[in-house]
Amino acid sequence: MKKILFRKLLLDCMVFFLIALFSTSIIIWIFQAVNYLDLVVEDGRDYFVYIKYSLLNFPKIISKILPFALFFSFSYTLTKYEFNNELMIFWNFGVEKIHLVNFFIKFSIFITILQLFLTTFTVPETKNLSRSLIRTSNVDFFESFIKPKKFNDNVKGLTIYVQEKNEDGDLKNIFLKKEENDNEFQITIAKKGQFKNIDNSKILVLYDGETRNSVNNKVTNFTFSKSDFNLSSLNTDVVVDDKIQETSTKEHVNCLKKYYKKDLKFNTNQKKYINHNCSKDTLDNLFQELYKRIIVPLYIPSLILISLFLIIFSKENKFYQKFRFIIFIAGFLFIIISETLLRLIVNDLLFNIKIILIPFLLFIILYLIFNFMIKKNIGSKT
Numbered sequence: 541m542k543k544i545l546f547r548k549l550l551l552d553c554m555v556f557f558l559i560a561l562f563s564t565s566i567i568i569w570i571f572q573a574v575n576y577l578d579l580v581v582e583d584g585r586d587y588f589v590y591i592k593y594s595l596l597n598f599p600k601i602i603s604k605i606l607p608f609a610l611f612f613s614f615s616y617t618l619t620k621y622e623f624n625n626e627l628m629i630f631w632n633f634g635v636e637k638i639h640l641v642n643f644f645i646k647f648s649i650f651i652t653i654l655q656l657f658l659t660t661f662t663v664p665e666t667k668n669l670s671r672s673l674i675r676t677s678n679v680d681f682f683e684s685f686i687k688p689k690k691f692n693d694n695v696k697g698l699t700i701y702v703q704e705k706n707e708d709g710d711l712k713n714i715f716l717k718k719e720e721n722d723n724e725f726q727i728t729i730a731k732k733g734q735f736k737n738i739d740n741s742k743i744l745v746l747y748d749g750e751t752r753n754s755v756n757n758k759v760t761n762f763t764f765s766k767s768d769f770n771l772s773s774l775n776t777d778v779v780v781d782d783k784i785q786e787t788s789t790k791e792h793v794n795c796l797k798k799y800y801k802k803d804l805k806f807n808t809n810q811k812k813y814i815n816h817n818c819s820k821d822t823l824d825n826l827f828q829e830l831y832k833r834i835i836v837p838l839y840i841p842s843l844i845l846i847s848l849f850l851i852i853f854s855k856e857n858k859f860y861q862k863f864r865f866i867i868f869i870a871g872f873l874f875i876i877i878s879e880t881l882l883r884l885i886v887n888d889l890l891f892n893i894k895i896i897l898i899p900f901l902l903f904i905i906l907y908l909i910f911n912f913m914i915k916k917n918i919g920s921k922t
Contacts, residue, residue: 554613611872652841659836697719714733724755750764839874839902
């Protein structure tokens with residue numbers, strides 16, 4: 541009978557948890573998807589790219605909402621059980637409160653593993669895929685973002701200005717400036733231009749113009765009647781560089797291995813990086829990213845334990861309402877603090893190890909407090 545009661549309570553918690561998780565995530569995803577419409581409106585990419593890009597960002601939303609949905613669902617279900625006198629059935633069948641806690645602690649390990657899978661593998665991979673999708677998608681956005689009599693610098697290293705643009709996309713009086721670096725740039729002026737697809741490449745065909753190349757202050761000019769300007773290799777500013785959040789957890793760990801010797805001292809002689817996010821200057825950010833992916837999910841057992849404090853007091857206790865309010869506030873503050881602790885993470889391995897121990901220490905402290913309150917029968921006192 542005890543197993544049936546445990547399973548029923550767990551099932552009710554999980555049903556409400558899944559409803560809260562996915563409903564909230566979908567609402568947030570819809571709002572974000574509206575913001576991603578710029579991919580179509582401004583960049584001119586097709587709707588398939590927009591839909592796929594939006595869906596690839598859904599796991600990130602799930603991972604952010606999961607702790608809040610978990611705490612809220614468990615707290616709500618336990619409160620409902622208390623008001624419906626369903627918890628009394630547990631106690632009447634000889635279920636001890638500490639046994640109920642131990643049961644849910646075992647379940648919390650499963651949720652922790654699920655969240656770790658999301659944060660360490662799924663979210664970085666989907667972030668990387670979403671950026672790769674934009675980077676490699678068919679770049680039809682050039683025709684869309686070019687507006688007459690406006691300088692357009694949406695493309696890294698390229699500025700485009702046209703005086704006129706008709707309905708067919710034909711351009712008149714075109715100015716192009718392409719910058720490779722501070723010492724090398726190219727300026728092209730043309731009377732007319734047309735966008736064309738040649739061999740699956742987006743080409744801007746220019747007519748009757750002049751090009752000026754400057755390399756290390758040495759300038760060369762040449763005129764042309766027709767010139768092809770290949771646009772397919774270019775990308776918008778928002779998709780040029782990989783971010784540290786998109787790099788795989790394995791690469792981050794390999795970066796740390798590459799920089800730390802067996803004595804755990806920083807290897808200052810290491811000059812070759814695994815990727816552009818792996819350098820001495822970015823190690824603070826790297827440690828913080830690993831903290832978010834690996835350590836923050838470890839707070840989940842403590843979070844569930846905080847919600848289980850609700851079973852200590854019965855609704856007949858005069859302090860029940862105040863205690864319930866304190867538990868709700870404590871749970872949400874706990875989530876926020878676990879996220880903000882990453883600001884303490886620095887390029888100091890020994891110090892970071894101490895930060896890593898915090899979720900384990902907090903869990904032990906909370907469990908001891910819970911056990912103490914149960915033994916002292918604090919919740920039953922009115």
